[in-house]
Amino acid sequence: xxxxIMKREVANIFVVxxxxxxxxxxxxxxxxxxRLVGAVVASIIKTLQGDFHASMNTFHLIGHSxxxxxxGYVGQAVSGLGRISGLDPAGPGFxxxxxxxxxxxxxxxxxxxxxxxxxxxNALYSHAVNLLQGNIRELVSxxxxxxxxxxxIYLSSINECNFYACRxxxxxxxxWGHCNTKVSKExxxxxxxxxTPPGIYYAKTSRKRPFC
Numbered sequence: 699x700x701x702x703i704m705k706r707e708v709a710n711i712f713v714v715x716x717x718x719x720x721x722x723x724x725x726x727x728x729x730x731x732x733r734l735v736g737a738v739v740a741s742i743i744k745t746l747q748g749d750f751h752a753s754m755n756t757f758h759l760i761g762h763s764x765x766x767x768x769x770g771y772v773g774q775a776v777s778g779l780g781r782i783s784g785l786d787p788a789g790p791g792f793x794x795x796x797x798x799x800x801x802x803x804x805x806x807x808x809x810x811x812x813x814x815x816x817x818x819x820n821a822l823y824s825h826a827v828n829l830l831q832g833n834i835r836e837l838v839s840x841x842x843x844x845x846x847x848x849x850x851i852y853l854s855s856i857n858e859c860n861f862y863a864c865r866x867x868x869x870x871x872x873x874w875g876h877c878n879t880k881v882s883k884e885x886x887x888x889x890x891x892x893x894t895p896p897g898i899y900y901a902k903t904s905r906k907r908p909f910c
Contacts, residue, residue: 699762699849701857714739717872720764724788729791732764736771745778754778755807762849766801766811773805775797783891786848803896810891814847819855851909855888859910863887863901 701713719731729845746752758781759769766784773779784801790886803809816826855861862884887901 699853699856702741702853712742714765714768716768720853728764728793729788730767733771739768740772743772743779744839748777752802754782757781758783760785761801762786762850763845770805772846773801773809775908779806781808781810782827783852783889784809784811785852786845787811794806808891808893809867810887812848812852814851814886815845817866832883833897850907852888852904854908854910859888860890861887861901861910863899866900867898879883 700713703709714735716731716735719735720728723731738746743752743757747754754776755778757779759772759779760783761767761769762785766782766787769782769784773782782801782805787801799820801811835893851859851861863886864884885899886892887899
């Protein structure tokens with residue numbers, strides 16, 4: 699992803715390697731470690747802001763699975779972050795929890811989420827209700843049950859593909875692809891996503907790279 703972004707624009711990119719704290723241990727410990735990682739990243743950003751006058755509007759955090767919630771913890775500690783993109787945020791341990799525990803719409807000026815492995819529709823729906831309370835979009839890919847597909851789709855959206863999503867009534871409607879493009883305006887999904895009305899959006903993708 700770093701190479702794709704650098705092909706497109708000049709940017710300062712920081713990659714957080716928390717492999718030791720996120721793999722090879724019990725899942726609940728990785729969930730706990732995510733908070734610590736978020737605190738460390740937030741501290742670095744505060745240093746960049748204080749010592750180098752970095753503008754919070756220019757920060758864009760991208761995180762997959764537990765990494766999405768780490769980005770949320772950073773946003774809670776550093777106010778005014780420009781954008782957070784959550785790529786299939788981890789579900790276990792986060793459904794039905796307070797907004798302070800998971801990535802939510804208040805963690806950045808713009809929060810967009812791509813779900814490609816919704817798991818149990820009921821669990822996802824209860825989680826999505828919270829996601830709809832602000833400037834946030836939830837996108838459900840046409841290819842389900844693939845936790846890593848969100849990363850692939852987002853990667854393709856940087857330089858290869860234009861993905862478009864239309865608003866739908868509920869997570870259930872999105873999963874079944876119920877979207878009437880004749881009456882619902884389509885919005886860009888992925889790296890080029892812009893601030894849109896809060897809601898749930900459905901996007902159809904192909905099964906093979908580059909997925910558009």
